[in-house]
Amino acid sequence: MISEPAPHTLDLTEARRRRAEARWRYLKDSYVLWRRNRLMVLGTSIVLGLLLVAALAPLLATHNPYEQILNDRLLAPSAKYWFGTDSLGRDIYSRVVYGARVTLTIALLVAAISTPLGMLMGIVAGYLGGLADEILMRLADVFLAFPRLILAIAFAAALGPGVENAIVAIAIAHWPSYARLARAETLNVKNNDYIQAMRVLGAGKARIMAGHILPLTLSSIIVRMSLDMGTIILTAAGLGFLGLGAQPPMPEWGLMVSDGRQFLVDQWWVSTLPGLAILVVVMGFNLLGDGIRDVLDPRQRQA
Amino acid sequence: MGRYLLRRLVTLTITLLGIMVITFFISLVIPMDPLAALAGPQAPQETVDRLRTLYGFDQPLYVQFGRYANRLLHGDLGVSFQTGRPVFQDILKYFPATLELATFAILVGVALGIPLGVLSAVYRNSLLDQFCRLLSLIGVSTPVFWLGLVLLLIFYYKLGWFPEPGRLDIMLLEPSRITGVLLVDSAVARDWEVFWSALKHLVLPASVLGLTGMAGIARITRSSMLEVLSQEYVKTARIKGLGEFLVITRHALRNALVPTVTVIGLTYGGLLEGSVLTETIFSWPGLGRYMANAFLTLDLNTIVGGTMLVAFTFCVVNLGVDLLYAFLNPKITYTAS
Amino acid sequence: MADELLLDVQDLKVEFPTLRGTIHALQGVTFRLHRRETLGLAGETGCGKSVTALAILRLISPPGRISHGRILFEGRDLLAASEAEMRDLRGSQISMILQEPKMSLNPVIRVGAQVAETLLVHDKTLSRRAAAERAVEMLATLGIPDPQRVARRYPHELSGGMAQRVMIAMMLVTRPKLLIADEPTSALDVTIQAQILELMKALKREIQTAVLLITHDLGVMAETCDRVAVMYAGSVVEQGSVRTVLKRPQHPYTQGLLKTIPNDVAPDQLLFSIRGQVPSLLAPPAGCAFAPRCDRAMPECVQAVPPQYGLEADHHVACFLHRGGTANRHDAKSPI
Numbered sequence: 001m002i003s004e005p006a007p008h009t010l011d012l013t014e015a016r017r018r019r020a021e022a023r024w025r026y027l028k029d030s031y032v033l034w035r036r037n038r039l040m041v042l043g044t045s046i047v048l049g050l051l052l053v054a055a056l057a058p059l060l061a062t063h064n065p066y067e068q069i070l071n072d073r074l075l076a077p078s079a080k081y082w083f084g085t086d087s088l089g090r091d092i093y094s095r096v097v098y099g100a101r102v103t104l105t106i107a108l109l110v111a112a113i114s115t116p117l118g119m120l121m122g123i124v125a126g127y128l129g130g131l132a133d134e135i136l137m138r139l140a141d142v143f144l145a146f147p148r149l150i151l152a153i154a155f156a157a158a159l160g161p162g163v164e165n166a167i168v169a170i171a172i173a174h175w176p177s178y179a180r181l182a183r184a185e186t187l188n189v190k191n192n193d194y195i196q197a198m199r200v201l202g203a204g205k206a207r208i209m210a211g212h213i214l215p216l217t218l219s220s221i222i223v224r225m226s227l228d229m230g231t232i233i234l235t236a237a238g239l240g241f242l243g244l245g246a247q248p249p250m251p252e253w254g255l256m257v258s259d260g261r262q263f264l265v266d267q268w269w270v271s272t273l274p275g276l277a278i279l280v281v282v283m284g285f286n287l288l289g290d291g292i293r294d295v296l297d298p299r300q301r302q303a
Numbered sequence: 304m305g306r307y308l309l310r311r312l313v314t315l316t317i318t319l320l321g322i323m324v325i326t327f328f329i330s331l332v333i334p335m336d337p338l339a340a341l342a343g344p345q346a347p348q349e350t351v352d353r354l355r356t357l358y359g360f361d362q363p364l365y366v367q368f369g370r371y372a373n374r375l376l377h378g379d380l381g382v383s384f385q386t387g388r389p390v391f392q393d394i395l396k397y398f399p400a401t402l403e404l405a406t407f408a409i410l411v412g413v414a415l416g417i418p419l420g421v422l423s424a425v426y427r428n429s430l431l432d433q434f435c436r437l438l439s440l441i442g443v444s445t446p447v448f449w450l451g452l453v454l455l456l457i458f459y460y461k462l463g464w465f466p467e468p469g470r471l472d473i474m475l476l477e478p479s480r481i482t483g484v485l486l487v488d489s490a491v492a493r494d495w496e497v498f499w500s501a502l503k504h505l506v507l508p509a510s511v512l513g514l515t516g517m518a519g520i521a522r523i524t525r526s527s528m529l530e531v532l533s534q535e536y537v538k539t540a541r542i543k544g545l546g547e548f549l550v551i552t553r554h555a556l557r558n559a560l561v562p563t564v565t566v567i568g569l570t571y572g573g574l575l576e577g578s579v580l581t582e583t584i585f586s587w588p589g590l591g592r593y594m595a596n597a598f599l600t601l602d603l604n605t606i607v608g609g610t611m612l613v614a615f616t617f618c619v620v621n622l623g624v625d626l627l628y629a630f631l632n633p634k635i636t637y638t639a640s
Numbered sequence: 641m642a643d644e645l646l647l648d649v650q651d652l653k654v655e656f657p658t659l660r661g662t663i664h665a666l667q668g669v670t671f672r673l674h675r676r677e678t679l680g681l682a683g684e685t686g687c688g689k690s691v692t693a694l695a696i697l698r699l700i701s702p703p704g705r706i707s708h709g710r711i712l713f714e715g716r717d718l719l720a721a722s723e724a725e726m727r728d729l730r731g732s733q734i735s736m737i738l739q740e741p742k743m744s745l746n747p748v749i750r751v752g753a754q755v756a757e758t759l760l761v762h763d764k765t766l767s768r769r770a771a772a773e774r775a776v777e778m779l780a781t782l783g784i785p786d787p788q789r790v791a792r793r794y795p796h797e798l799s800g801g802m803a804q805r806v807m808i809a810m811m812l813v814t815r816p817k818l819l820i821a822d823e824p825t826s827a828l829d830v831t832i833q834a835q836i837l838e839l840m841k842a843l844k845r846e847i848q849t850a851v852l853l854i855t856h857d858l859g860v861m862a863e864t865c866d867r868v869a870v871m872y873a874g875s876v877v878e879q880g881s882v883r884t885v886l887k888r889p890q891h892p893y894t895q896g897l898l899k900t901i902p903n904d905v906a907p908d909q910l911l912f913s914i915r916g917q918v919p920s921l922l923a924p925p926a927g928c929a930f931a932p933r934c935d936r937a938m939p940e941c942v943q944a945v946p947p948q949y950g951l952e953a954d955h956h957v958a959c960f961l962h963r964g965g966t967a968n969r970h971d972a973k974s975p976i
Contacts, residue, residue: 145614146614
């Protein structure tokens with residue numbers, strides 16, 4: 001039973017092959033996990049559905065969402081008007097369909113503004129530390145001291161009604177949480193051997209932050225972003241409902257719910273159906289976010 | 304514990320200062336000239352100019368901010384354009400109604416949320432778990448204003464099980480105001496008719512407001528329980544021969560509830576924002592509706608004063624929650640000191 | 641050892657269904673433990689030692705399951721017992737101490753109360769005060785200074801060694817017949833290790849409990865165990881008295897294992913390691929699990945799993961090299 005251990009040499013091709021194999025296995029496991037989780041599949045379908053509806057709105061709508069046919073006001077759902085009509089004779093179904101575009105635009109723009117901004121603040125604060133960290137984090141804390149909806153409403157009121165202002169207002173309310181998250185992740189990886197090695201090799205701060213730290217923080221940011229999408233949409237709808245966000249005649253779902261409020265008793269469909277759209281879409285994003293988080297969670301992968 | 308508290312208080316003060324700055328900034332940005340409103344639409348330019356000097360609006364910004372901060376510290380939040388009364392007085396008047404609503408909502412949230420979360424965790428991945436998760440997911444995804452309308456439609460307009468929006472039957476008089484919380488005041492005055500009516504009026508809005516909270520509580524309870532159930536000391540408890548029920552309640556839940564309690568506290572603070580929408584729908588005479596109106600009519604003083612107070616409260620509640628967490632979890636203060 | 645049989649594990653098989661297939665953690669574990677004896681369960685990480693311990697207590701969590709075998713405790717098959725009966729046994733007749741003491745104690749309950757709890761669970765007539773007092777006595781027995789005060793502490797306030805003593809107190813306070821110790825000293829530093837082992841030996845003498853000591857440290861085993869069972873890839877390959885197995889190992893794996901201990905190695909000599917790798921538990925080979933790494937493998941070794949053949953009165957080896965053997969075969973049908 002005497003066996004001399006053979007010295008190991010590093011075989012690059014072998015190492016590369018093994019790494020590629022590991023990556024493939026990771027993707028395969030992710031896919032299996034995704035498929036097993038029925039709710040996650042549902043969520044993804046809803047979000048994809050939203051994207052499709054928004055993209056194909058002109059094809060899916062039955063009427064012009066802005067056209068008012070005053071003779072056909074407040075009609076119940078029928079074969080002609082699938083969701084009925086509102087107080088100005090507009091087809092609610094078509095407005096809901098076009099509203100998908102509005103919702104999607106708002107959500108994406110808010111994310112596009114608040115996420116990079118938050119990440120920038122967070123990574124810089126986390127990596128540089130010291131005074132920069134203190135200042136940036138105090139700033140984030142102050143913004144976080146306000147309940148998000150209230151802050152969004154306050155800024156929306158201050159900036160004036162309109163969907164662009166609403167987008168800015170919501171973004172202002174959201175960036176701090178990304179900043180904190182990015183900072184926490186940065187602190188985690190800042191002292192990795194890998195990053196230390198980069199420093200030793202003489203890489204500048206900016207290069208390290210942008211090229212190395214940023215990718216490492218991406219996965220938790222993405223998870224947070226997908227989980228946040230739902231809240232963003234709800235906030236936007238809330239602003240629309242209060243009259244501070246999208247303005248008539250834009251087919252924004254929150255605004256539509258508000259429009260139908262006075263007719264709630266006899267013409268329930270004017271408020272109920274757009275609200276249902278909000279519910280379904282937000283649920284889809286939440287399911288998706290949950291699913292992404294579950295898939296990335298190492299513990300789930302073991303069982 | 305003492306040192307930790309001190310550190311947090313310092314942070315709190317800085318944050319409160321920052322809140323004042325932001326609300327001041329908001330007030331500057333609001334597209335409304337309070338002087339023009341004060342002077343009236345007919346006033347000539349010179350009147351407005353004189354008012355400007357009189358009220359110090361021509362002073363540099365930091366001076367203005369200084370005066371603003373000074374007034375705040377004396378409790379002067381200005382006069383509301385809507386009601387014509389001092390904002391501070393209005394807030395005191397409307398606060399109890401919101402407090403009553405929020406407290407009930409939390410009770411709903413906790414009573415439904417914690418059992419839901421525990422069941423979900425214990426029977427992980429079963430059909431029950433999936434169902435509970437779906438339920439709390441719907442709770443988190445539902446637009447509050449829409450749910451309020453739907454519930455009103457079904458339970459009031461169509462079924463008549465619950466009364467009209469508002470706090471009390473129109474016919475009934477409010478009891479003499481001790482705390483402002485109707486349930487308390489009417490109980491003290493033994494006015495059971497009012498008590499009952501107030502309770503019935505509370506159910507729908509509290510359920511709406513509490514539903515989102517319930518979902519959040521259920522989710523954190525579930526994830527916290529799952530985390531705890533995989534810990535070694537749960538295994539130890541089973542090794543000792545404890546029945547599953549005791550393992551879950553005495554060992555797992557006690558640890559799992561620590562983060563849940565903080566979420567409950569945070570939810571309380573978060574209910575402030577939900578109340579803006581809920582109170583609008585249910586015509587609830589509370590802080591939320593007051594603020595909503597202020598935002599819509601651009602009632603400057605109210606917006607500034609109200610937002611600031613809400614932020615203050617939120618901040619203080621959060622601090623309280625953090626302290627509670629530190630208290631409950633002996634490890635935090637131990638390692639921090 | 642003329643002591644009677646306390647625990648008789650026969651062909652125990654445990655599997656865990658996972659994403660990628662079923663992991664066969666235990667592929668037929670067979671060993672015996674007698675009253676008042678210390679049996680060491682040795683083997684490298686992943687060979688199934690801890691799973692065996694959990695299986696005895698029937699604490700394998702789903703989707704894992706015990707798919708085959710018998711576990712006879714005092715003649716009674718634990719796998720046929722009801723959950724209520726198992727709960728009675730756990731903590732009172734059979735106990736287990738775990739590897740990381742500070743993680744194994746509930747962080748929000750005082751340690752004294754945790755020790756007392758074991759008593760209260762199994763003796764409903766005991767008053768809280770009496771249980772608390774006995775808990776403090778137990779802590780003192782474990783050599784904890786100022787036991788009254790320590791009882792009011794929380795786990796994170798204790799050192800590793802103290803926490804392990806508390807754990808032992810918690811599990812021995814009911815004077816169980818069998819104590820399973822799963823790597824009890826691996827998380828402690830060496831000086832504390834020695835103390836704890838001494839303590840366990842003393843307690844064992846006093847309480848007359850049998851110990852199933854799970855460890856990967858052959859040195860610890862040599863010092864504290866009466867008998868030893870060596871595990872490899874989910875089954876027992878050799879068992880016998882500690883002197884016999886360590887001085888005259890018969891299974892190629894045991895021999896290789898002992899060779900890896902660096903005794904009298906010249907400074908520039910390469911350390912010995914068994915060639916090859918532990919087989920995957922997902923698709924276990926049809927024959928002997930060690931065959932691919934064994935220098936003396938024969939054709940039949942890859943075709944069937946060797947049962948344990950008896951060599952002397954108390955020395956069994958699961959290897960075809962010893963087929964025939966001089967004593968009885970050690971399997972389910974053996975009457976020893």
